[in-house]
Amino acid sequence: MSHESYGKSKVQIYDARVSFEDVYQKDTLSPDLLEHIKGADILLLPHEDFKGFKNCFPEQTYQFYSFLKKEAAKQDLSVDIGASDEEYKELELHADVVNISEVLIQWTFFPIVTSMIAAYLYDLVKQRKKKMNACIKISVEKKGKTKTINFEGDIENFERAMKSIKENIFDE
């Protein structure tokens, strides 16, 4: 479903493809790593499949992951990646659009995580000093339902668009 448009930005909400439970069922994760992942409040998810490549994350996910870990620690939250180190790959597409890895969280952390993502994106804009577009997917879970919020458009509109998302997305 299309939620709302902000200028040339677009927000869509639909049923998520992956839940926390789906990630925990992944048979390529070692028991130790799985234990670690189960303790994470914020999980970064790979692209489902890209031209036959599995476990691909958007380019510069290492920077996003490192930023998120630092910021999450301040809020006593933990972050992990839904793939082992050996499986992890980055996909370089070279379009001038910021793609960040899909984030999976409980609904209760949605406001705090979107603020962290907004801070990360604003840093990028400050560094490049120009208007930039982003493609961001946040999957939120509540009482067994998982929804994906997909934002595409001007980074300037991201935070405002996320603030308009209410809990009733789980009613549909």
Next chain:
Amino acid sequence: MELEQIKQYLKNSNKLNFDINIKSQLKELKAKAVELNQEDNANEIWCLETISEIQRLFINAFNSIKNGQYFDAWSSYDSIDIKLSFLRKHFDYSNNRYNLSFIEEYSRKYQQLFPYEYFMSRESVIKKESCSICGRTNTIRNRCEHEVGELYMGEMCSRKVEDMEFIAMSIVKNPFDKYTVLFPEGMEYNYEALDTLFLGLNTPYDRWNLDVGKKIKPEFAKAERNKPCPCGSGKKYKKCCCGTDAETTVHNKITLLDNPNVKPVAYKRIGTWKNKS
């Protein structure tokens, strides 16, 4: 030259040629700072190296356009954009320090007058990378202490891709790397906008304003709502291009600020490609 003399040289904002010895002199000074374990000095020299390179590229780009080497100029402006993005984190150039705000503004304005529209874009999968500072192979969870983009003993940390798989090349309009311009066989880009501007410029530091607006394309000027659309779709104009971006074109209005005596150029349409004669 000593460091202070180099700083003075770089502060002079009217250079028409760049002293090619600056690069090696800064390199020597940085090597000394590293030898003495003076990290702050070494990092300051990295900033000066980057600034000097940006200034050199800006002068080169201007001379390249004058000599008809348009793609060289384009690549220089693109490099300036990338180097400024590296520098911003470490050096505050507000108040036009070292003329960098001017260079930033004008590099982008010059780029807007180039006809390039289509670029190549690589799709690849990165499988293994290492740190440019310590050489260690990093994984997503297990990384060295060096952060990409930070300075360490006068060098900026970057990541070195050790293993990657090429997937495809795409043709795109908005790539990250803008030096990947497409040059189709048998077609020639039209640089008339730049050539017209350069008739009124004497140095890379001449100032000019660029107002970018929209103008209705001539073929749509007399279009009638209930008549066929001039785009040739077969639909009525009111149900096709009317009121959309399709019926407008970018209109660049240039005003020379330092050379007011140049004869004004009347409005003219400049296409992406040169017409074949």
